[in-house]
Amino acid sequence: MIVRELKPGIHALVAIDWDRKLFDELVPLPEGTSYNAYVVVGSEKTALIDSVHPSMTGDFLAALKGLGLERVDYIVSNHAEPDHSGSIPAVLAEYPEAKVLANVKCRSLLIASHGLKPDAFTLIKDQQTVSLGDRTLRFMWVPWVHWPDTTFTYVEEDRVLFSCDFLGAHLATSDLYADDEARVERAARMYYAEIMMPYRPHVKKYVDLLAAMAIDMIGPSHGPVYRRPEFILSHYRAWAGDATRPAVVIPYLSMYESTAKMVAYLIDRLMAKGLSVQPFNVVDLDSGRFAAALVEASTVVFGSPTVLDGPHPAMAAAAYLVNALKPKTRYGGIIGSYGWGNDAMQNSLAKMLPNLAVEWFAPVVAGGVPKHEALAELDRLAEDIVRANAA
Numbered sequence: 001m002i003v004r005e006l007k008p009g010i011h012a013l014v015a016i017d018w019d020r021k022l023f024d025e026l027v028p029l030p031e032g033t034s035y036n037a038y039v040v041v042g043s044e045k046t047a048l049i050d051s052v053h054p055s056m057t058g059d060f061l062a063a064l065k066g067l068g069l070e071r072v073d074y075i076v077s078n079h080a081e082p083d084h085s086g087s088i089p090a091v092l093a094e095y096p097e098a099k100v101l102a103n104v105k106c107r108s109l110l111i112a113s114h115g116l117k118p119d120a121f122t123l124i125k126d127q128q129t130v131s132l133g134d135r136t137l138r139f140m141w142v143p144w145v146h147w148p149d150t151t152f153t154y155v156e157e158d159r160v161l162f163s164c165d166f167l168g169a170h171l172a173t174s175d176l177y178a179d180d181e182a183r184v185e186r187a188a189r190m191y192y193a194e195i196m197m198p199y200r201p202h203v204k205k206y207v208d209l210l211a212a213m214a215i216d217m218i219g220p221s222h223g224p225v226y227r228r229p230e231f232i233l234s235h236y237r238a239w240a241g242d243a244t245r246p247a248v249v250i251p252y253l254s255m256y257e258s259t260a261k262m263v264a265y266l267i268d269r270l271m272a273k274g275l276s277v278q279p280f281n282v283v284d285l286d287s288g289r290f291a292a293a294l295v296e297a298s299t300v301v302f303g304s305p306t307v308l309d310g311p312h313p314a315m316a317a318a319a320y321l322v323n324a325l326k327p328k329t330r331y332g333g334i335i336g337s338y339g340w341g342n343d344a345m346q347n348s349l350a351k352m353l354p355n356l357a358v359e360w361f362a363p364v365v366a367g368g369v370p371k372h373e374a375l376a377e378l379d380r381l382a383e384d385i386v387r388a389n390a391a
């Protein structure tokens, strides 16, 4: 782990987790991730902004020691989740003079997670400043992107913002800066979809907050540093804004090829009309790619066979994910085939999606193999989707 300088006296300590495949046993990491901490050296005081995942504490302490700091006065905890706070107890052991600066929510979470004593803390409030001498830290308490404790730390004189998880990307890279914007955009979109999308109204609010500030550089807690802040802010504005793109995402599975035939038929009809379509077989779902596809898509069509009197369990799991992620999708559809059952599947599936504020198209269900009537209904559904997307 190397220390790199962002500005004179402001250092990035990036713990790169090249090999990690899964975050929180939930989020796929196709390109690994990083845990970013920062050191801000003032003329009188020195502050460490966050720490790293506990598994990387040894390297982190060595890097910190390598900076040759005589003392650390403050450990700013922007967020208590252990991927950023996990090394704080070890840092306190090395630098016992340091006070942990955290808001009241973050303090209670850190005490619960790490057993820190209350007297290890100095509480900070929203918009409070702390002087490092010739540098000033301003703290902004910005709950729900994505925890209730989330805080931004802004170095006023240098116009550098440490944005915590917000605006981050799960991307292990030797690049300090997000200059490979196409690559970073892909990783940041997936990260936004998985972590920030459920909090879209808060995201919008904080993007507006940051747009009104003078910011030269943004150091997030995951992924490379932005020295062109408008790059990531403009993407967040588009992703969190209300506008959608005319695109159809189709989570589906099939047990005896009947639902698969219906999905393939619908895809052909939609493609023939020039619509963008992305099907995802949910039996072995890549949830990261799926979530990323939902960020701006106007339409989701679920394709499921009936199992007992509901959707296939794999579809129920996919529906749970969609409901939890709360995409801004405007239109929804349900298609599928049943065997001995009936058309109850679409009702129970729709009930699993109360957070999806969509206009539902009439469902299309077929008994067994789809025949002429079902295919005609799929033609009608395709027309409805095309018409809605043209509006």
Ligand code: FEO
Pocket: 079, 081, 083, 084, 146, 147, 165, 221, 222
């Ligand atoms: Fe990267 Fe919410 O922790």
